[in-house]
Amino acid sequence: MNKKINTYWVLLLGCLLLTGCQSNKKEKEHSTMETQELATALAPMSAEVMESAIIYEANIRQYSAEGTFEAFTRDIPQLKELGVNIIWLMPVYPISEIRRKATGDLMVEDIEDPEERKKYLGSYYAISDYTAINPEFGTLEDFRKLVATAHENGMYVILDWVANHTGWDHVWITEHPDYYTKNADGEITDPLQGDGTPWGWSDVADLNYDNAEMREAMIQSMMYWLKEEGIDGFRCDVAATVPTWFWKEAIGRLRAEKPIFMLAEAWEPELMEGDLFDMGYGWDGHHLMNDIAKEHKNAWDWNNYMNDRFVKYGDDDILMNFLTNHDENSWNGTISERMGNNRETFLALAYSMPGMPLIYSGQEYDLDHRLKFFEKDSIPKTKGKMWPLMAKLAKLKQTEKALDGGKQRAGYQRVDTSEGDHILAFRRTQDEAELIYVANMRSEATNFTLDLNGNYTDYMSGESLTIQPGSQLEFGPWEYKILRRSN
Template identity: 60%
Template sequence: MRRISILLLGLLVFASCKNEPEQKETAEVQDEISIEPVNNDVLESAVIYEANIRQYSPEGTFAAFTKDIPQLKELGVKVIWLMPVYPISEVRRKATGDKSIEDIEDAEERKKYLGSYYAIGDYTKVNPEFGTKEDFDDLVQTAHDNGIYVILDWVANHTGWDHAWLKEHPEFYTQNDKGEPVDPLNPETGESWGWTDVADLNYDNKELWEAMTAEMKYWVDEHDIDGFRADVAGEVPTEFWEQAVPKLEATKPLFMLAESEEKELFHKAFQMGYNWEGHHLKNQIAQGKATVEAWDDYMKKIDTTYQQDDYLMNFVTNHDENSWSGTVKERMGSAAETMVALSYTIPGMPLIYSGQEYDLDHRLKFFEKDSIPRTKGVMWPLLEKLGKLKNSNPALHGGKEAASYKRLETTANEKVLAFERSKNGARVVYIANMTNEPVTFDLKLDGNLPVYHGKTDFKIQEDGKYQFNPWEYVILSDN
């Protein structure tokens, strides 16, 4: 590891330099702070990458993923979100959507079912299938050396059924009339969500707050991680997150991502949430079930719902969507590239999910070993080019000081989406035919922005008349 190399170098110098102790100490301190603390200047232009360690490589290990971290820089990635890395509970482990391993009679058959990452057996250990804590530390250090932050997926709403708290602190769990822990229930109906492999935690117990915060702080203090992605964040009391974050940030600033759009979560605890509604709209438009007018209404809603410094994560896929709702091709078809480009150009932070960069076109198994493709095809160069623009042009800043978003009117507003982003004199324009039929329209464009990507023969016309093929788009940029 790099730390060891620096130490050995220092020992060699010691033999010939009497002031070596001071030099060695300086070298080690510099190595420990190989990346500046999380800050908004970096996050404004960041791309986030969701790493599915189990499925990322044939090995399914930290080490195999770590080797590829330098490549992620080519895609503009500045944050890696690791799906849960903790041991998975054996008891009631999921085998399929509706069966646990206890339902599988054949012993050999049971071995292939690895369970859900979100059924955690111990918050302070790593899944031995992925490697060791030393391997994990090497992953974090490699990311930091490449200017990339690492955040952990944190599951505060529930644990697996063999977590030690079930025996040591049964009072931490939601219980039925018989005093038995239960799996998470729908608060509106009182019925099970079907997450039978996990036990629901009860945040009425304030001792749980202290215990859970301590488990999170362990990873910040001992393993130098840079924040958390909070699973089903809205199912945990907002007050818990608000009390936890200041304690965690006593060590260093963190980046907090909520799997939620609830605006209350952004006030004190989280910087970014999920753009679920925008994502579903992309699917609906791609499938001809909604028009651009619905998108315009959504952007107006965002403007009035959230505070100016709140922002959302934009995506066309993630682990849930890929495994349960379908691949990008299944959901978006010919509109896929247009929607990817849209996710990079609207306010917020774009997400890449493991395999998306390699044109992943199958639903990854959720409870079994699977693997993503490894051949660079259409998507890698597209994401590389979009990532470069996101990283370099202030007009695509999407954090707490996001660039402005201005809708550009056309004569076909229900079919054509056109908008301008701008900040500090920089400009980016996105224009797209959001239908599966050719469209002719008028659009007034100021200036003479060059084509950055998309419709290569696009030229700004004096008469403002344009024709786009189905799902054709163009990105204009002064950078």
């Protein structure tokens, strides 16, 4: 009898355990299925999306006091007010411990005080594992919720991909040393310039693209995020340092899986030929904005730049227009340092010209300090002048066909003015739609005439203007208008 009772309880316990395991398994599968369903609910990436897109660079570490995926995810719905429909996440992968950068020329291992060492979190671009999540930001499930929330709110998510190098404790260093570039002594090197001298990126090891196994491992790592985690493309770090023939193979295979958006941190036109990258960096335009803001260059220089841009790039090439990004802010200065108080004029230019405008974390909150790169920092979270301005520009960008800036961009034509050195004026047109950007690009008031004839309304202020041949206009220092014809 006792034996029968014991057998009964053993069987009952076994059933309960099996039921519990099956339940847990179902819950896990259900959670994964929900994530995948949410990740695929968004319409596929398309050329139409790119025409009016606004891209947001998310610096997860510095975006919030917590520095987590979860904190950023909470704010995704309000990014719709800014017209954001592509979120570029700075690298989300684990960061190498070995040769981790601290400050100046120091590595973390050079610092004796253990408490001081803890401050230095390392460079996002020194990756120790391409298919894992940096625990500093949260868990894989937290990442999945971010992607799902973005998709629910009509936004695509692209990952920052660092194909040129890895951190020094990436598993490939020990298991596949042949994946890396080596010097004459057979030692793995940090990235080198064409003349053999170091770039100064001593916290990373240079990958050898002559190695076919490494290339395949790189593509499979990218494929993981595309197929398993539902992301929508990649921003590729220092893309021009990786052979173009690799990108042709990799991007071709990625696009065979699903429509994606590819951004190259590069400006070389050949990287946007055919079906390679959709967009590159508008570095020349960015630098010229800085120079005009300092009055080292003028409106004629801008006209020459745009003429050159149309010659150099194909009709379906997109360039990213930006006032700042993570590199510019941390290393070259804030917008105020580089542009003074002229940011509104240049922000409106970035939205009005052909291409796709970028918002960098904190820019929408009037960020006015250089964010630390290797340590924890934080952006302001108070909406000041920039948020409503960006929201207004976004509404125009995403509803006005004359501002299409993608693969079938609206036309761009310089408008003649009597003060060509100081007044920048151009017309954007698409079918019947027309907008005109006019700005005084200097620190003194300017009187001028425009080659326009008709009644106009300034979109930004609501002011009505009648402009006829010979009509004198006066713009204050750095004053700008975005004109719509009103009949």
